[in-house]
Amino acid sequence: MAQQRVIIVGGGLAGLAGSVRLAEAGVHVDLFSLVPVKRSHSVCAQGGINACNDVARQQGYSEYEHFDETIYGGDFLADQHPVLEMANWAPKIIDLLDRMGVPFNRTSEGFRDLRLFGGSLFKRTHFAGATTGQQLIYALDEQARRYESEGKVTKYEYWEFLRPVIEEGRCVGIVAQDMRTMQIRAFRADAVVMATGGCGLVYGKSTNSIICTGAAAARCFKAGAWYGNPEMIQVHPTAIPGADKLRLMSESARGEGGRVWVPRKPGDSRDPKNIPDAERWYFLEEKYPAYGNIVPRDIATREIFDVCVNQGLGVGGENSVYLDLTHRDPEYLQRKLGGILEIYEKFVGVDPKRTPMKIFPAVHYSMGGLFTTFAKGRYNPTQPLPKHKSGSAAPLGAEVGLGMAMGEFANAQTNIPGLYAFGEVNFAYHGANRLGANALLSCIFDGLFCGVSVANYVRDGAPKARPHDQIPQGAFDREVEIEARRYKELAASASRSGDEKTNPYAIHRELGNEMTAACTVVKSESRLVQCLEKIAELRERFSRVAVSDAAAWTNQTLNYARAVGDMLIVAEAIAKGSIARKESRGAHYRTDYPTRDDANYMKTTLAKYDEGTDSVTVEFAPIDASLIAPTARTYGKTDKKDAKPVAAGV
Amino acid sequence: MLNFSPSEGSAAAAAARRASAKPGRTIRVSVKRCEGPGQDSRWETFSVKVDRGANVISVLQQIAANPVTVEGKRTTPVVWDSGCLEEVCGACTMVINGKVRQSCSCLMDEYAPGEGDEITLEPMTKFPVVRDLWVDRSRLFHNLARVKAWVPIDGTYYLGAGPREKPQQQEVRYKLSECMSCGCCLEACPQFNLEENPADWNTAFIGAHAISQARLFNEHETGKALRDERLEVLMGPGGVSDCGNAQNCVKVCPKHIPLTESIASVGRAVTLHGLTRWFKA
Amino acid sequence: MASQSFLDRHHFLLRRLHSLTGIVPIGVFLIAHLTTNSSLLWGKAGLRGTGDHYSFGKDGVTLLEGGVAYFQKEVTWINEQVPHLLLIELTLWLSIAFHAVLGVIYARTGRANTSRYEYQSNWRYRLQRLSGYLGILFIFYHVATLRWGWTFLVPGGTAWSHDFAASTLAAAIRGSETGFTAAGFAVALLYFLGVTLLVFHFANGLWTAAITWGLTISQRAQERWGYACFALGAGLMVMGWASLLGAVMIDPAKARAVEQSIQEGKVGESLAGQADR
Structure with a gap:
């Protein structure tokens, strides 16, 4: 019998994690990427990766609360079982990355250091300087290279995915093109994993890399794969406006004490350092006393947008607000945020340790993506629990398999059997809004957890009866x-x-x-x-x-x-x-x-491609909200006049 | 004056140039073009209007949208490699005004601040050209495999946390780990030269990039398991001894990685390894 | 990989021996050699005693006369008291040949790029190779003419004699026994260049060797050692230039007179030694 083969399209965190997991399971991986995998867009992630940890646990935090935050942060749109499983795996994933040599920041005693991030009151974000995504993808790239040198992974770098090959009702390979020779050819596989990231380039300039066109997902979509929640596009509140792209200013700048403000006087042209405190409007702190500057992204984005566009209070009358770190010790900033502050200085030419940064929101992440399924795990309460009270005891443990059933073929599989979607291109986990530092987690979780499902599928699913080499040419x-x-x-x-x-x-x-x-x-x-x-x-x-x-x-x-x-x-x-x-x-x-x-509308938007009319149709599919009952997502906002997201029944 | 420091050039002068730049000016962009491997190169010059914040990427994007040379000749868009555009992926490395660097972080306000100023763009010379400014840097990744630049973990199953690490040690490793394999250090290195034939890659100079990565993994508790294997490679042909100490690597490294310290550190390691090996058996 | 060349099979050992020979014995010899030679200028200060073989005494001598005398004493000592001199010389020549041959092979693996990367360290890299190439030619000329007696390469045809060290040296460099000739000027210039390049080569080589062997790892250590090597190089440079200056300033005839008198004194000294026995 032929060696089982899986094609993974995309060599970012999700694709690499999947490659490593599958290669380890004895399945040969053909890894396709537009760029050398080490240059994938995952390198751009700056802030960190969330996971419950021993310190936070002793303060009352739990995997369950991480799950709850993610559901709440996603405004109750995500299917809940997969999120539970992801949160439960998070600490294990951190440990694994740690073993792979990721240089996580350390405490004086040598333990992994933690930082505060949007959407939580606990320090639960692990980080490696200000280039966490880069450090994580390098660790996985190294492991993939190790398997490549053992012949278990074959890389096709500078190959562009053109379409899935669907035969006998399932995906049996892909068509791809060598971007140098322009050769177009088909590749056989027992399963195909799409790990092709987001679609920021649909918006022209965004925080995404030049390769994040969403074209690969579109090609699957046109081949019959469904697209979930396409309208859920996260706009990052803090980006640096630029001529070719909008560069991210990590949320960690706010996590490390960055304060967002505008001059109270419209069009105030003074040097920001000369504007006294009383004449500054710290609008996030004023409106959201509990969370202050670390409110979730969508809220921060809309508030900044509102202040600039509707109230005309943007700095110098333009679309930007100050993100101010100048009250922090420059040495501390250098140590904690050196990398991202350098980016600002490099591309703007101003030192953010001494002058407040000018920032404005930019398209950043696609919560939506290819629609995927999952197999529910063992935890199935008779009715959803009310929102978890922060810091209270978790109603359940964090054993494997409570959220999703490990190894089931259905996990992260699209509506086309044998075609899987991992990472950002998978619509799951983040609902209507992604929490900061959850993206890296979801990518690696998909690769590691759902990778097992792919391995099982190629061994015991349809490919068992008809492996890839028996499909007619x-x-x-x-x-x-x-x-x-x-x-x-x-x-x-x-x-x-x-x-x-x-x-x-x-x-x-x-x-x-x-x-x-x-x-x-x-x-x-x-x-x-x-x-x-x-x-x-x-x-x-x-x-x-x-x-x-x-x-x-x-x-x-x-x-x-x-x-x-x-x-x-x-x-x-x-x-x-x-x-x-x-x-x-x-x-x-x-x-x-x-x-x-x-x-x-507490339902998944399901977009389907209609070949006849060459257009998109949209319908709604029920979601799995069986674990936590929806509540209003207010983040303790005090401004009663504002009538923003208020949920039914609260 | 005598200079042994890892940086030369004045940041203040660059800042002054940026400040003097006039928005809306027109600059000239000369690009060294090549249709493919083995083909002759030619220069083409374009005239581009730039505003504040323009960089080489935005300039090339403008040319791509309307590829007409200063002579009014219609040509093809320039081919170049790029990715993140924020200097963390390493893709868009090229030779600009004679020196290697990332094109995304190359601001026109600094490089061509005056009306009619010219910049030149060339492909890296130490890697085979694919087309125009795009080069094939496979050798760079091959060299990472050569020194087994990974931590040999037992597998991805749950086995608890990794080794504890002092923050000082983390800082050293983090800095080394910021290397994005862009190849600037290799392009500027007089000892690292174009090798078209992959068969020669295992004996040609490996370069600062891989030496520094070998050090990174030798510094890790678990990574140490492969230390001797890495050192053996670095003692062989094309290893660390082939370094000529021109120290250009550290000066052009966009991430300011202490590459010359890595080279010295690996030098010490192979010295000791060589001695112990000689006296052992 | 049976097809590996000798160089490849012993890559590390050869590289390190190349580095080592540059310091010991070549570098150490260079220090000793320039110390001795520069005594042409500072030798007067080093003269001890006013024994009768210094018929002119210490106080009455000119700077150059003192230098000639001291230099002659040093040369005589080396030639007559240093044990296994030929063995030392052979070791030195072999080391230089080894260092030079490998050096050329190694230098040919690089391609200088100072026109694009005009950093000081890059210039040092380039100069290290240039000084190696030119330095070895100079050493060959120097040894061939003054040690092996290839007088046909010496303008004026002077053969160096260790009994008349300063005078023959001066004549060989000035191009004649009497005055400064044009050819002599060329030889002097060659010496100036050769000495300068070789001293640079040694000092810079010492700096890079510390990196190669892993003695100086941190940036600070490399800087500190850089200044130390610079100081050493500057000292050697002064000595080298002093030697050359002495050689071109010395009138061979006057020097010969001093040397003659020492010869006579020496005879007396050795007779006295016999009498003691």
Whole structure:
């Protein structure tokens, strides 16, 4: 019998964790990536990774509370069992990373140090300087390299995923293209794992890497995979505006005492250091005394947006507010935040240890993604418990298998058998809003926990009867043919003389501007409908797209144009999901429906691609909310006048 | 004056240049282009309007959207490698105005502050060109495997926490671990040269990058298990002894990793290892 | 890997021997050699006693006369008192040959890039290789002419004699027994360059050796050792230049007179030794 093979598309944290787990289980891994895996977007994560720990535990914290925070932070949209399992695994994952040599910051006694992060009153965030994501992915990259040198992992770097091969109702391989030689070919596999991250580039400029187009997910979507909660796009409250991208200023800047403020006087042009305290408005601290500057991201984002756009109090009349660390000891800042403060200084040319930073929100993370299933674990209360009281005893332990049943084929599997989704491209865990430092966790958790499900599936599932090498060649040739044709058509467009209307860069730029204006912080039906029209226009223009390079070797322009075409589908899903969800929840805020509507919309938005009409349809599917009953997500806000998220029945 | 320090050049001068830059000016961007491996290179110059905050990436993006040279000739968009655009992934490394660095953090306000100022972009020279500014840096990753740059853990099953570590030790390892394998240290190194044939990679100079990573894993309690194997590689052809101490590596390292300290530290380790090995058996 | 070359199989050992030979014996010899030679200038201060073989006494001598005398005493001592001199010389020559051959092989693995990376340390790297290449040519000329007696390479054809150390040296460098010739000027210039480059090569080599062997690890240690090597190099440079200055300033005829008188004194000294027996 042939060696079982799994294809993993994407070599970020989720893809690498999955690769390591599968290689260890004796399944051969073919790892595809647009970039050398060490350069994946996970490197950008700065702040840390959440997990219950011994110190917090003795203060009353628990895995259960981490679970509760994540559900509450996600505004009760996430399926709850998977989140429970993830929170329970978090401490184990930290220990594993620790063993892999991640240089977590240490206390004087040599234990792992912790920091405070948004959405919790306990220090439960582990970190390695200000480049935690980089450090974690390096640790996993190293382990993957180890397996690669043993022949258990084969890397296909600079290969672009083009489509899944679906035969006999399940995924049996992929079609991919070598970005250098432009060769298009099929690869067989017993299962395929998508670990392709988010879709920030749909918004033009975002905090995402240049590779985070969402095109890979779009290609699965067009092949029949469902997309969950596309409208749930997290806008990070603190980013550094830039010409090519919006660079993240980590939440840890607020966690380490950063204070957000604007001058009380509109358009105050004084040097910020010369503005006395009384003339500064620390609006987050004033409105949310309990959490202050560390309110969750969506709240901080909307407040900053409100202060700048609605109240016109942005610094110098522009769209930015101060994030101020100058009251902290520069040496302390250097030690704790050195890396991220250097980024600011490097790209803005100002030292944030001495001058308050100017920041503004930017698209950061996609809670939505490919829809996946899960197998419920052993913990099934007769009815959901009320919200956990912070610091009180947990109602249950943290044994493996309470949340999800380990090793079941269904975990992290899309609606297409054999096609899995790990990490950011998996819609699970974060609901309507992701808590800071939970992304790294969900990526690694998917790889380690759901990796076992993939291994079991290829051993005992459908591939057992018909392994990849018994699938007829015709199925692969057919799919290669489709992509070869698409490629040829695009290449042929180079002979047409294009204009602004058919320039892929122009189409992308207009898409980004439109999506940022209509589908981020504040949404409304009328604006969204307008946005859909714009997308339709862009799709029409894209059908006539003209690329400016006909080369048959390393044609980046062509790959880029093809991705722009796929981004348009994701954009349509985001816009249609945003229209369909007539409520406000988490990152999704509708001015025309400002309250949360649990009765109608505590459901997963399920976007499906209709091949006949070449468009997106949206429906709602029930969620698993059997563990915690929904409550209003207020984070102890005191400003009664403001009528923002108030849940039904509270 | 005599200089043994890891940095040269004035930050103040750079800041002054940035401050003097005029928004909305037009600059010239000359790019060394090459259609593919084995093909001749040519220069193309573009005229680009830049605003505050413009960097090489945004300039190349502008050129890509409208690839017309100063002579008015329509050409193809420039091919280059990039990723995070915030100098943590290492992808967009290239030779700018003759020196290697990341293009994302290369601000036009500093490099071309005046009207009509010119910058030159070239691919790295120590790695084979794929096309234009994109080079194939596989050798860099190969070298990580050469020194077994990993901690040989027993597997991913739960086995408790890793070894405790003093904060001072963590600080040393963290700094080394910030290396993003960009290859600046190799590009600037006079001892590290282009090797097209992968068969030569195991005997050609391994470079500061992998030496420093070997040190990183030798410093880890569990990583130490492979210490001797790493040192054996670093004692062999292309190992640490091939370093010529030009110390360019540490000066061009964008993460300010103490590469020359790593080289010296590994030098000490192989000295002791060589001696003990000689006297042992 | 049976096909590995000798160099590859013994890579580490050869690299370290290369480094070691540069210090011991070559570097140590260089220090001793320049100390001796520079006594042409400072020797007067080192003269001890006013024995009758110094017929002109200490106080009455000029600076150069004192230097010539002291230098001659040193040379005589080396040639007559140092045991196993030929063995020492052979070891030295072999070490230099070994260091030079490997040095050239190693230098050829690099490609200097000071035009792009004009850092001081990079210039030192480049100069280290340049000084190695030129230095070995100089050493060959120096040893061939003054030790092996290849007088056809000496303008004026002077053969160096250890009985007339300063005068023959001066004549060889000045290009004639009497005055300064154009060819002599070229030789002097060659010496200036050779000595300068070799002293740099040694001082800088000492600095890099400490990194190679892992003695100086921290940045601070490398800086401190850098200043120490600079100081040592500066000292040697002064001695080297002093030697050369002495050699070109000395009038061979006058020096010969001093040496003659020492020869006579020496005869007396050795007779006295016999009488004691």
